[in-house]
Amino acid sequence: MLIYILRRVIVMIPVTILISVIGFIIIQAPPGDFVSSYIAGLEAQGDIIEPELIDSLRARYGLGEPIYVQYWRWVSNFVEGDLGYSMIYREPVVDIIAQRLPSSFTISLLSLILVFVIGIPIGVLSATKQYSLADYTFTVIGFLGVATPNFLLALVGLWLLFSWTGTVSIGLYSPEMQNAPFGLAKFLDLLSHIWLPALIVGTAGTAELIRTMRANLLDELPKQYVTVARARGVKPTKLLYKYPLRIAINPVISTVGWLLPVLVEGEVLVSLVLGLPTIAPVLLDSLLQQDMFLATSIIMILGILTLVGTLLSDILLAIVDPRIRGAV
């Protein structure tokens, strides 16, 4: 088991390095070097820039030196936790991310939980009661869920909310809770606000899960071991949970890792539409205003978190399925 985890971690290293290269390319992508645009941005806001500052910035990021030196400077700063300084928010990037990321993370995590809590029972129901009215209903809903983009769903949700209640924003907290210290009460308040965005973010994933779960279970149910167990008088529910369900659920767990980028991405779009103060609007702002340190840091951190999530799901799979432990 330990060797398995170790191998997975080692495989992650080159991937992380590649992600950082992509991040660096993103910083370099806009025309002009980023210190110039950074300074232009500061000047546009009416700041007087001292030449020493420009020089120190250029020296710090190694501008004028070969590209690999620049990359190395940036990466070593990044690893040391110095993600640069945001031009538009006038704060260190680390602070902005620390403020915004937890709420994004909570939404993604909650939607992951919702996907499983809703998807698996419905998938099982659809498979055990195949061709029933419920099965057909959920199949149609499932197809629609896959085909409807998250942000459209959010838009429709917002429209319904506005026409019923007249409020435009959902927000993350009630007004009276906004400045309260974080505690159980505030957390519950947060939950009462983010269940809707989390549900919307999870729709496509839930629909997909229902389809996979149904198909997997339908593959298992006609097998001989099920018939044998039934012939020996195992109770139907116990039989279902003990044998075919365990096998059917396996591929689902192994693909949790693939679900994570989808959820993160969905969170970004849905938060933008619903105007939630998560990391998403910051990402959009920073990209639109070419605040490349902030933008790249956000993308890198989302990517690294996804990698860690994939690793966790691999480990989870190894715990559930002994065959995996032996194989790799």
Place this chain on the structure above:
Amino acid sequence: MTEVEAATRLETAAAEEQADQRVLVASQWQLIRWRFLQHKLAVVSLAVLVIFYLVAIFAEFVAPYDPYIFREDLTLAPPHTIRFIDPEGRFQLRPFVHPFEKTLDSVTYAAIFVEDETVMQPLGLFVRGDEYKLWGLFESDIHLFGLQDPEARLSLLGQDTVGRDLFTRIVFGARISLTIGLVGVAMSFFLGILFGGLSGYLGGTVDMVIQRVIESLRALPTLPLWMALSIALPSDWPVVRTYFAIVIILSTVGWTSIARVVRGRFFALREEDFVGAAELDGAGNLRIIFRYLLPSFMSYIIARLTLAIPQMILGETALSFIGLGLQAPAISWGVLLKDAQAIRVLALSPWLLLPTLFVVVSILAFNFVGDGLRDASDPYTHV
């Protein structure tokens, strides 16, 4: 009686045998077509897609108006009710609409559109209207349908925020939104076959490197990556150039899944008997790849490609919707939906959400066609 029964039984048996014979001699593509035709939902979806693409191709002719001509007096006018019964209660064979009369709400000053029941404006086929140049070649002013009076305006799906006809704009938007998926998939297909083939065929270090690149591209959340890349596009580029740049951006992620499939298939098929036979026959490596390996899973790849198109359409819609994709003079479904972002406008004019319907229908259709193709792509499993 029994004789007749026996005869019919014999006939059906003979027919079945004939069908069997047909299956045995049919080519792979014939088998695929038969299997596909059995999937009713896929066939219907295919028909829907064909209609959508025909509309997109002949957009200038199908759309009743010019997508850029606006009528200020009709800003945010609701959809017309198309009527057959006139105010006197008589049935009219030719459908007609009542023109809108605009008044202002005395309290809120919001525009109110009331149908003027004294005037009847009949619809017609092949009516004359705004002039256009089909594909920039053929000049004409004949539109598939519209109001017979060229001065009046038929508001089929409502008007947008500056008084342009929404239906017209949806029709023109189909051009960009529906083709971006095809072009993007063609691009991903090329990259996927190239890198997947290299990875699966050469193995070893090349395989290792390509796999790691794919893994890191997949670990990054797609949308933020696309957003970041589209920032690098200069805003003064012409529409066509931005369009192709966005296709390339959308393909940066799309090729990875195709490359994986190609690689997996290469690994699996390398051990097959027919490859061994070809080797013994003295066929070279390239001949084996292109003559034997690729055709054996081409149908499968095509099915996967069909399922990849919706992702591209959604990607374009999302990017344009948040303002990082195509920009205003260009018309795509995402650009149209940008109008619907202002929730207060949307609450009063819900028809601005209608482009959504077309997005969802085309994505559903592609999904069903893809499902049908996937089932049909391996015709030897069930026949």
